[in-house]
Amino acid sequence: MNKINVKKKQILQSKGNLHSQAYIVESGLLRSYTIDENGKEHIFMFGPEGWIVTDYAAADEPCDLYIDALEDSVVIQIEKNTELEIDHKKIVKRMRVLQRRVVMLMSASVIERYAHFISTYPTIAQRVPQYMIASYLGITPEALSAAKSQHLKHLK
Incomplete structure (x- = not known):
């Protein structure tokens, strides 16, 4: 578990990554989204304060989603393979x-x-x-x- 400061527009996870993580938003705003073959963004969810944002890809599968910050944010970064009581x-x-x-x-x-x-x-x-x-x-x-x-x- 690691608290990090994230700048607006900073990408926390890219589609295709094999190492996904979960983020608990303490302050600010995240979003998760995908981009189709035509370059169009499709927002999956917004993550305001108190929300958890993650990609539920299996440990051996690439991520389906991008995660980035829409505002300067403070998040708690959690390794998905970490046993943590959320x-x-x-x-x-x-x-x-x-x-x-x-x-x-x-x-x-x-x-x-x-x-x-x-x-x-x-x-x-x-x-x-x-x-x-x-x-x-x-x-x-x-x-x-x-x-x-x-x-x-x-x-x-």
Whole structure:
């Protein structure tokens, strides 16, 4: 276990690495993502304060995800092969969020996905560019703009 300071835009893990690690975010903001064969980024998750960000690749398999810092951050770096008691509630929360996200991507409207994003990550919308939110939701920036307008109308 190692506490490290990470600068904005610093890459902590690259796709294809054979040695993945887990990061507990003390302060700042991380993201995990992949880049497809056309060079398009697809954000898997954001990792704000208190979240764990990792790639669950098996020990002998290459990582599927990049992990980088969207803000200057302080993280606790954990070797994945290290036996460490991580807060069970954090793991369950992360699994629940990812499960809901998969279900949402399969069945929810764009407006429902955006509302879910806002409830899951209430502070992220002000911390990242809109194109990253669109990437996370699997939509275009134009569709995000329309979803935000509809979401605001429902709140009034």
